[in-house]
Amino acid sequence: MRAVIVAIGVAFIVSLFLTPIAIKVFTRLKAGQPIRAEGPAMHQGKKGTPTMGGVVFILATVIAYVAGHLALTTLPDMQIAQVEPTITALVLLGLMVFSGAVGFIDDFLKVRKRHSGGLNKRGKLAGQIIVGAVFGVIALYFPSTMYDRAGNRTNAETVGSTTLSFIRDIPALEIGKIGAVIVIILVVMAATNGVNLTDGLDGLATGASVMVLAAYSLIAFWQYRHWCADPDYTTGYCYTVRDPLEIALIAGAAAGACVGFLWWNTSPARIFMGDTGALGLGGLIAGMAMSTRTILLLPIIGALFVIITMSVVIQIISFRTTGKRVFRMSPLQHHFELAGWSEVNIVVRFWIIAGIGVAIALGLFYSEFLAAVT
Numbered sequence: 001m002r003a004v005i006v007a008i009g010v011a012f013i014v015s016l017f018l019t020p021i022a023i024k025v026f027t028r029l030k031a032g033q034p035i036r037a038e039g040p041a042m043h044q045g046k047k048g049t050p051t052m053g054g055v056v057f058i059l060a061t062v063i064a065y066v067a068g069h070l071a072l073t074t075l076p077d078m079q080i081a082q083v084e085p086t087i088t089a090l091v092l093l094g095l096m097v098f099s100g101a102v103g104f105i106d107d108f109l110k111v112r113k114r115h116s117g118g119l120n121k122r123g124k125l126a127g128q129i130i131v132g133a134v135f136g137v138i139a140l141y142f143p144s145t146m147y148d149r150a151g152n153r154t155n156a157e158t159v160g161s162t163t164l165s166f167i168r169d170i171p172a173l174e175i176g177k178i179g180a181v182i183v184i185i186l187v188v189m190a191a192t193n194g195v196n197l198t199d200g201l202d203g204l205a206t207g208a209s210v211m212v213l214a215a216y217s218l219i220a221f222w223q224y225r226h227w228c229a230d231p232d233y234t235t236g237y238c239y240t241v242r243d244p245l246e247i248a249l250i251a252g253a254a255a256g257a258c259v260g261f262l263w264w265n266t267s268p269a270r271i272f273m274g275d276t277g278a279l280g281l282g283g284l285i286a287g288m289a290m291s292t293r294t295i296l297l298l299p300i301i302g303a304l305f306v307i308i309t310m311s312v313v314i315q316i317i318s319f320r321t322t323g324k325r326v327f328r329m330s331p332l333q334h335h336f337e338l339a340g341w342s343e344v345n346i347v348v349r350f351w352i353i354a355g356i357g358v359a360i361a362l363g364l365f366y367s368e369f370l371a372a373v374t
Helices: 002-028 041-046 054-072 087-113 121-141 176-198 204-225 244-265 274-291 295-301 303-322 332-338 343-373
Strands: 153-155 163-165 169-174
Touching (some): 002 054, 087 244, 087 274, 204 295, 204 343, 295 303, 303 332
């Protein structure tokens, strides 16, 4: 637990104090956010606000991960495999960094062209597919080599699973390695686009992501305390996952980094996360669902992202089939802006929705364990 707390604290401090530096640097480089002409009129006042702020909390998460491992080396030798960096960390941080890199290219093109277009849809989609495929293969084809105190191999788990999962793997839903890689790609695409569509108001996506990542940190730490690979755990009912403490540490670090960033990103935002941050967070959240074996629980944990994404889908289908719009504007947050709600009211109320989704998901997760042991 100490390592997770250290990672959260380091990520928060790094992000909190590095963000104002980034604001000055991006302002000097004239890396201002272009605003869509067809967007809400009140957004035109945000034109020129520095973007690409996601670089800060992605960097803070990586730094905090290293700090967390330094803290682990000072602990008694409980789990040797948890002290050394793992493939799990490579997959999770890789999904965050390289999904963020796709977003960075998009942000860079927007800034350079002084236009909100950025990377075209095919280019962005291709980037998401490549990132999902590469780290999906790593997650499915590289089993762990873990040893207990006596030096005996205890398990050989991969980061991802060849079965679909809800609270844990569902044996009846075996899809094979190729099918699992395809599912991972789809989850990465869904999560990155979901967070990206939610990132439309000051602090909205950042705050929602904090809740989701905090939930995954709690889930992963619970799995660590009831881990099938732990030779000291004898209760019997356990979780078959790989490196759960590593997952908890990274999720906690990312949540802490987002809180530090939110200090500057809340209304009125002095910096935007941009596609760099939105796609980076989406990639990491997808990795969390995969590594904790809770893929089908993700739509509940990320309920706000799902609702906002569906508003866009509904709007497109309705307009193309009937020529009529269901909402004044999509994504959904802009509909309420045009309905007269203030930006702060929308953000807080949408955070409440995000919190409800997280609460329901955690309730389902823990109730499954309690039902099994009682």
